[in-house]
Amino acid sequence: MYDGGKVGVFHSRNRKNMAHLSIRVLGPFQVSLDGEPVSGFASDKVRALLAYLTLSPDSPHRREVLAGLLWPEFPERAARSSLRNALANLRQVIGDRTISPPFLHITRQTIQFNNQSTYWLDADAFEELLDVVPLTDNRLEQAVNLVQGLFLEGFTLADAAPFEEWLLLRRERFGRKVVAALYSIAAVYEEQDAFEQALTHARRLVDLEPWEEDGQRQLMRLLARCGQRDEALVRYTTFCQVLVDELGVEPEPATIVLSEQIRAGMIVATLRHTSVRASVQEPDADVGFGLSFPQAATSAQSVTGTALLPILPGTVSLDAERRTVSVVRANVRGSAELLTRVGTEDWAVIMSQALHALGIQVLRFGGEVNRHSEDGLVACLGAMTAHEDDPERAVLTALAMQDAFAALMVELAESEDHDGFVQDLNLNVSVHTGPVVVAAAGESGPGPDTAMGEALAYTARMQITAEPGEVWVSEVTRRLVEPLFEWLPRGEINAGKGGYVLKVYRALGRKTLTEKMRGIAGLSSPLIGRDDEFRALQGAIERLWDGVGGIVTVIGEAGIGKSRLVAELRQTADRRPRLADSDLVWVEGRCLSYATGVAYSLWVGALRSLLNLDTAAVQAVTVDALRERVQIFCPDCVDEVHPFLAQMMSLPLTGGAEVRLRGIEGAGLRVLTFRAVELLLAHVADLAPLVVVCEDLHWADATSLELLDHLLTLTDRVPILWICVFRPEAER
Known part of the structure; x- marks a missing residue:
């Protein structure tokens, strides 16, 4: 498509084959120039600059705004210098100086991506396909095929909070559009009885947005129609448990009704069969379902065509x-x-x-x-x-x-x-x-x-x-x-x-405070046969007092004495004469075998311990106590910590905390929650050496493990010692 009579200048939006520069953001960030992957980016800040400019090309961006977006913690002069260096690197790797028209419009005050240059952006192509009226099945299929994952999946700038917030909002915006497109194309295929194709898109939807209950129902229904009744019921059970554990709510009535229909065999596989004929009729006014099965059908009958079959009980035998x-x-x-x-x-x-x-x-x-x-x-x-x-x-x-x-x-x-x-x-x-x-x-x-x-x-x-x-x-x-x-x-x-x-x-x-069930109350014995391991742990504690953090893993089979080793270490540390102005801060979090599907189960207990929040206290008291403790430890960033910890602990939000979380969901909420925990632990460790014990990590939920992995790098900045205790289980 030509623009304004300028020969050779192509709009990028849906002309990938004509574009010199190709950029993908609906999934992992990918850039190619004339079909070849672009390398040579000096840092993720350069990639972030390119992504931000291409996704907002309609107006110029002032340099000081871009510098504050990507280097918010730098003095203004240093931030603008970093921006100049990043811009120079960006122009070099995308060949901006040698192409006409250039990809970037640059002045002394502003930078703007040139939307008249020969580029292609998958996000633009995705939206253009969905904006056409009427929206055809073919366009829907093309749009969802462009999506390779979450918006800028896996991309993050931990030290650039303004960019992170922009990223989260964009991720939510595109996420809603992708979910709607996947639901629509699955519904189209379901209407055409192409259940396997519909199932593929329904699975993608639920993988991207597991909380979308319409999508969960669609997937359950399609699984049943594809003959996978057991998987449909298992998915319902798992979804119910996750809703209760993480949100404290039950599924919608429509979801419950659907599960009972599947369980009763009212929604069944579409199969070729040779013994039972079924006909599709208008829905019965009393029953509410459009399936009719003959009363007299024997195995001698031979019929052809598509049959909707009920699920029949098997024979019963006893094997106890x-x-x-x-x-x-x-x-x-x-x-x-x-x-x-x-x-x-x-x-x-x-x-x-x-x-x-x-x-x-x-x-x-x-x-x-x-x-x-x-x-x-x-x-x-x-x-x-x-x-x-x-x-x-x-x-x-x-x-x-x-x-x-x-x-x-x-x-x-x-x-x-x-x-x-x-x-x-x-x-x-x-x-x-x-x-x-x-x-x-x-x-x-x-x-x-x-x-x-x-x-x-x-x-x-x-x-x-x-x-x-x-x-x-x-x-x-x-x-x-x-x-x-x-x-x-x-x-x-x-x-x-x-x-x-x-x-x-x-x-x-x-009980409000419970110990792990190890040994017999009131009895103790000396630690035997663990001298080398104990000395290694003591050495880590000594280095912590000197301001050097670390990571220690304690791995062993059940009952071998892992928890006893850590308990003995704590007793020894508590008896150590004080050589500094502050005591050692010791925090323990425990994973539970029945909470492997509960997000943040490790961290809820650990942070309650750190902040001295009584689990038996009434909710209003806990809400007030949480804000007071965060104010003490993080006076300079209360609003960046308190709302996200309250949400993690399922505490009610009011006032500014509720406003702070408004509109933040899914991946965006996860990133900011990770950042809140990181800020809290960093501030605590700045006040006193911090030991964090993570017990029974073989039972940890996936989110807790991801957060732990994110936090381990704190050892490079503050005196924090991680002690990770778990069994050598292959699946973990």
């Missing part, structure tokens, strides 16, 4: 295994009385909501629902997948059930539809650890729904005498987790024939 599990039984007291007051329909709605809220807590801690009844459920931890801390998970599940049920009752009580009807409902939860038999049903293998035996029977007996609204735990389970929770004795119950008596306790809640 004996396992030790922790059983959680929950029953809603008062449900029968509620039925007589509100009628069947409203009762079913209320009880379905209650059972769903309870089931979410089971999933949250890695358990499986064994069975449902009209007023409760039974869950097992360890029936399908055994964890070394299943008893702890079971008690946490029970306590979380009580919290979730109480929150639901408050919500229902405030509803006009149920006002006055739910105040008499209470939840009883019982927990016991013991043997069960887990049977295998048909070809599907053992399942939690076939667990039966002693442990389930004991929890049922505990329910008979349990007080409303309490969590009762058997003596067997309590012994396994006693140091972790607060307890209240509840006497004994008759556990069955033969006069067997079972002691029971009420679990009041998790």
